[in-house]
Amino acid sequence: MTEFPGAPTGPSPIDAAGGRRLRVLAAMSGGVDSAVAAARAAEAGHEVTGVHLALSANPQSFRTGARGCCTIEDSRDARRAADVIGIPFYVWDLAERFREDVIDDFVAEYAAGRTPNPCLRCNEKIKFAALLDKAIALGFDAVCTGHYARIVDLPTGERELHRAVDAAKDQSYVLGVLDADQLAHSLFPLGDTTKDVIREEAERRGLAVAKKPDSHDICFIADGDTQGFLAKHLGTATGDIVDADGTKLGEHDGAYGFTIGQRKGLRIGRPAADGKPRYVLDISPVDNTVTVGPAEGLDVLSLTAIRPRWCGAVPAADGRYTAQLRAHGEEVPVSAAVVDGELRVELDTPARGIAPGQAVVLYDGTRVVGSATIAATERRSVNA
CATH class of the missing domain: 2.30.30.280 (Adenine nucleotide alpha hydrolases-like domains)
Incomplete structure (x- = not known):
């Protein structure tokens, strides 16, 4: 792995318009989204450095179809993209941290009968904790990623996290774990663009990853066999x-x-x-x-969620919101309140298949209010 030499030197430069030119660390997975995000940040005049996160202790040489995002091939794709953009590039080994905070957590949650979301946990613990903390310590102002979400800057200086313009690609659900301080140091340059436009832009910029398939499923289970993976760990x-x-x-x-x-x-x-x-x-x-x-036994009427994280102010008592209860689920209207540090959510209409361990993310229009981990649900009686 290539070691990072240290923080940028000298005072942070000021652009011609008088605004601050940011020192940006661009997380580059080796895919088209993160490559275009890094290119846009550089084109905006920021001082950008690319970094690929090595999250596997024993990475495969090549991707298996569109599964995973942590192979040696991906790191090379990221390096080539950084060369085309004209920015410095490094590889950071976060495999041990990823194993402890994401993989071990994933296995432990399933062993406890819960259904975790590892992408959400990776954002919380790796990309916007371990990576961001290290970036700030090295003198960077922000971390840039290829997530599809928007940040809105308010006249008060506060920032809001909003859904992406492309609803089909929106990733605000897995970013609902970010707090206000993390949002203050985040850049999401793709939130106002559709995926087709991103691929066309990558072609124009000469990025070889323009037609590379999107990664999906769970990156550390390359063959997609989640049950087999768990069996190896749990017997x-x-x-x-x-x-x-x-x-x-x-x-x-x-x-x-x-x-x-x-x-x-x-x-x-x-x-x-x-x-x-x-x-x-x-x-x-x-x-x-x-x-x-029967299916009606899955109808959830209300839920209690723990470890809430707010993208801004804590929700008002008995506030009205919409909630997304699964990574690709529909929004449902709810009433929500924080009681004794826990989030209590009442659904206007029952929702099915909601499992402890999943995240509930609250929205006010397109704005992300915050996220919490579902601990318990109240369901309709099977005999009802």
């Missing part, structure tokens, strides 16, 4: 699959292999009495039991 633990009244319907090899709302792969021999499909309603790591039932 096999045979348990029962039961219905709501406790009747045994089948067996499983590990409760961690299931998520709330799952329908496929249940391996239940007998059909339901009403002939309708059954879904995972509950996962109990204590007795290693998975409970299944």
Whole structure:
């Protein structure tokens, strides 16, 4: 790995218009989005340095299709993009921190019967904690990423996080963990642009990653086999699959292999009495039991979320907002309030398949209010 030599030297330059020229650390994954974001930051007159985060202790040489984003090939793509842009480039080894804060957390959450979002945790713990903290310590003013989200600067000097213009690419949900201080040191140059325009711009700039497939799924599970990955870490633990009244319907090899709302792969021999499909309603790591039932048993009426993080002011008591409850879920109208340090959310209409461990992100229009981790849900009775 190439070591970073230190902070920029000399006073921060001032551009011709009298505004401050920022010293920007651009996180470059090796994909088209982060490359164009770095190019835009440099074109805006900022002093940009590119950095690729090595997050795997034993990176593969090449990507497997569009899965993952931490291979040696990706680091080389990022370096080539930095050369075209004309900015310095370095590789930072954050593999140990990533393993502790993201991978180990991911495994522990599944072992506890919860459903984590590793991308959200990576933003919270790696890109806007470990990376940003190191950047500030080295004299940089901001971290720039290729996330699709917008930052709005207010006359008061405060900043707001908003949804991206391209709703299909919007990533504000996984950025809802950022607090006001982190927003003050963040740049998201792509938030006002659609993905098609970004690829066209990359072509014009001569960036070889212009047609590179987007990374998706979980970057540290390159083959996409989440259950296999968890089995390697947690082993096999045979348990029962039961219905709501406790009747045994089948067996499983590990409760961690299931998520709330799952329908496929249940391996239940007998059909339901009403002939309708059954879904995972509950996962109990204590007795290693998975409970299944009808779809209406997934209807969530309210929820309690812990460890709230606010992008600005704490929500007012009994405030009206919309909430996004999954990474690709729809917004739903809610009432929300902070009670004893926890976020209590009442849904106007029931939402299905909401699992502890997922994040609830509150919005006021397009503005991100904040995020919290779902700890418990109140659901409609199966017999209702």
